[in-house]
Amino acid sequence: xxxxxxxxxxxLLLLPLALLPLISGKRDEIPFPWTDWLPADVSGxxxxxxxxxxxxxxxxxxxxxxxxxxxxxxxxERIGRGAEISILLDRSASMDGEVKRPILRDYQSIQVQExxxxxxxxxxxxxxxxxxxxxxxxxxxxxVPMRIVDFTDDTGFLQAGLDASGIGRGPKETNMGLALLAxxxxxxxxxxxxxxxxxxxxDGGAKLDEETRIKIxxxxxxxxxxxxxIYVQSGINTPNFDLVGTDTSSNTEEVELHLFFKNLxxxxxxxxxxxxxxxxxxxxxxDSQENLPLTYYEKNAGIDYSRxxxxxxxxxxxxxxxxxxxxxxxLK
Amino acid sequence: MLNKNIxxxxxxxxxLVCVFLKPIVMARPVYDxxxxxxxxxxxxxxxxxxxxxxxxRLAASKAAALDLLxxxxxxxxxxxSVFTRRRVVTLTSPVEVxxxxxxxxxxxxxxxxxxxWANASGVGKGLHQSIRAADGMGETTxxxxxxxxxxxxxxxxxxxxxxxxxxxxxxGVIVGVxxxxxxxIPKTVDENxxxxxxxxxxxxxxxxxxxxxQSNEELSSRxxxxxxxxxxxxxxxxxxxxxxxxxxxxxxxxxxxxxxxxPVDLRWIPACLALLFLCLRFLxxxxxx
Numbered sequence: 001x002x003x004x005x006x007x008x009x010x011x012l013l014l015l016p017l018a019l020l021p022l023i024s025g026k027r028d029e030i031p032f033p034w035t036d037w038l039p040a041d042v043s044g045x046x047x048x049x050x051x052x053x054x055x056x057x058x059x060x061x062x063x064x065x066x067x068x069x070x071x072x073x074x075x076x077e078r079i080g081r082g083a084e085i086s087i088l089l090d091r092s093a094s095m096d097g098e099v100k101r102p103i104l105r106d107y108q109s110i111q112v113q114e115x116x117x118x119x120x121x122x123x124x125x126x127x128x129x130x131x132x133x134x135x136x137x138x139x140x141x142x143x144v145p146m147r148i149v150d151f152t153d154d155t156g157f158l159q160a161g162l163d164a165s166g167i168g169r170g171p172k173e174t175n176m177g178l179a180l181l182a183x184x185x186x187x188x189x190x191x192x193x194x195x196x197x198x199x200x201x202x203d204g205g206a207k208l209d210e211e212t213r214i215k216i217x218x219x220x221x222x223x224x225x226x227x228x229x230i231y232v233q234s235g236i237n238t239p240n241f242d243l244v245g246t247d248t249s250s251n252t253e254e255v256e257l258h259l260f261f262k263n264l265x266x267x268x269x270x271x272x273x274x275x276x277x278x279x280x281x282x283x284x285x286x287d288s289q290e291n292l293p294l295t296y297y298e299k300n301a302g303i304d305y306s307r308x309x310x311x312x313x314x315x316x317x318x319x320x321x322x323x324x325x326x327x328x329x330x331l332k
Numbered sequence: 333m334l335n336k337n338i339x340x341x342x343x344x345x346x347x348l349v350c351v352f353l354k355p356i357v358m359a360r361p362v363y364d365x366x367x368x369x370x371x372x373x374x375x376x377x378x379x380x381x382x383x384x385x386x387x388x389r390l391a392a393s394k395a396a397a398l399d400l401l402x403x404x405x406x407x408x409x410x411x412x413s414v415f416t417r418r419r420v421v422t423l424t425s426p427v428e429v430x431x432x433x434x435x436x437x438x439x440x441x442x443x444x445x446x447x448x449w450a451n452a453s454g455v456g457k458g459l460h461q462s463i464r465a466a467d468g469m470g471e472t473t474x475x476x477x478x479x480x481x482x483x484x485x486x487x488x489x490x491x492x493x494x495x496x497x498x499x500x501x502x503x504g505v506i507v508g509v510x511x512x513x514x515x516x517i518p519k520t521v522d523e524n525x526x527x528x529x530x531x532x533x534x535x536x537x538x539x540x541x542x543x544x545x546q547s548n549e550e551l552s553s554r555x556x557x558x559x560x561x562x563x564x565x566x567x568x569x570x571x572x573x574x575x576x577x578x579x580x581x582x583x584x585x586x587x588x589x590x591x592x593x594x595p596v597d598l599r600w601i602p603a604c605l606a607l608l609f610l611c612l613r614f615l616x617x618x619x620x621x
Contacts, residue, residue: 023616055614065603144448146421146423148439156431156432160427161424164413164422164423168421168465306599307351314344317340317347321340321341321344
């Protein structure tokens with residue numbers, strides 16, 4: 001709904017000025033010694049009323065226009081394709097580290113290395129620019145989750161949050177359990193309008209206690225959330241999730257987390273990324289999958305009515321000038 | 333008759349100008365602020381007087397930041413950061429305040445002491461980091477740094493606790509929040525935000541070089557002396573804040589502004605003239621005798 005508001009409502013206190021033309025009749029009188037014998041000037045009287053009315057109207061219009069009338073932003077419901085994505089980005093110090101790659105066999109000079117955080121930001125920025133009609137929430141996490149912004153379509157602001165995650169170094173430790181619960185919480189009390197996903201970007205695993213596991217499982221299922229885990233590989237010795245199950249010797253935190261996610265009973269997919277291309281691929285895959293009908297609201301900018309009022313005032317004052325000219329003519 | 337109706341004609345001309353006047357691009361003062369909140373535990377102390385109630389130092393800081401956000405002219409930019417222990421984490425880099433007002437306001441409301449990733453607070457180090465971060469955000473970026481100035485663990489007397497900032501030509505405002513009477517610092521809170529315990533004298537690091545019994549680091553008050561010293565060293569304005577609306581006055585000054593060419597709507601000038609002319613025409617005069 002759009003409501004009418006004023007930029008400077010206190011200016012409306014000047015509205016009584018519009019009464020001036022109605023009370024200043026005396027000044028226009030022309031003295032005649034005796035008027036009783038004159039025929040009643042009906043048309044002249046009507047013209048005077050019109051004149052007063054137009055003058056009052058012009059003053060009123062001007063005052064209202066100066067007060068800056070505008071409708072507030074209104075929302076139009078639209079149905080498009082997309083998803084509500086709660087982005088959960090690891091902001092711990094390890095993400096500031098560079099991605100390590102195996103030394104190339106032909107001993108090429110090593111190209112400029114990207115930080116893991118830099119990779120993640122590039123890929124997520126790409127997603128924002130490709131799908132501005134998606135709703136995103138952004139939460140950074142280290143040992144505590146930090147909600148940067150609740151679900152919004154203001155991609156410019158989301159971008160500012162992503163940019164910020166590349167400034168300085170993050171805190172050392174991580175607590176992924178709290179972070180996941182915070183990302184899930186972003187969906188609580190929101191009407192279900194389309195597909196929902198948590199997009200977790202991290203370079204590490206986590207040990208989750210039993211209570212946290214239950215809460216995460218319950219929250220994910222209750223809110224019907226799919227989970228995407230972009231695992232930014234730390235180096236050559238990181239586990240290969242494709243082999244999980246065949247190679248029982250791997251027992252790292254990452255694998256444990258992966259297995260927990262797999263058994264949540266929700267849609268889950270893991271991506272292992274270590275460069276811009278693989279990161280981009282992962283995000284593009286997520287984008288193509290989270291493409292169901294989504295009800296969203298398009299914001300219509302508030303309308304500024306002052307121009308219309310100024311034009312109306314111009315017309316009424318032109319009419320005033322015309323009447324003034326006519327009256328002078330008849331008085332000659 | 334003619335001399336009176338000349339006002340009508342003038343008013344008509346002014347309105348013609350008003351209707352056809354396009355916004356004019358002019359250089360206007362705007363402000364870019366990266367605003368940092370100290371979210372360490374002492375900021376939870378409720379000793380800021382707002383109206384007839386006491387609110388926490390962090391809540392007072394957020395209220396002042398919101399007031400500033402509402403007063404900044406369009407074209408200005410604002411970003412948020414938080415600070416605790418010895419580290420500043422930037423939450424959002426500066427964005428334009430009118431286009432992104434809703435996002436900025438919602439993001440500000442999410443800032444809380446629950447974001448605290450560690451205890452302790454090295455105010456000087458945090459200030460230094462926020463200056464360094466602002467320096468990397470472009471030369472128009474100034475800082476606003478909300479803190480009570482409580483260093484935990486305490487500094488040795490004479491220590492500034494802040495690395496040199498000479499290399500970074502960043503200006504801005506340090507905003508001191510909190511009361512002047514030392515009060516207990518909350519240690520734990522329950523799920524509803526109710527304080528369940530306070531720091532005791534034996535649990536905190538006391539001043540290393542103070543005589544026994546002379547150091548009360550378990551109590552906290554606004555450290556005006558320390559903060560104004562940091563302000564002098566880093567060439568920042570120090571504002572001891574007693575009410576939320578002080579910040580906008582202190583921060584929106586020409587020394588912290590920069591000029592930006594923005595389209596300015598000047599239709600109000602001819603419109604006011606038209607209104608004035610009409611009022612003059614219809615001003616009640618003395619009735620003729």
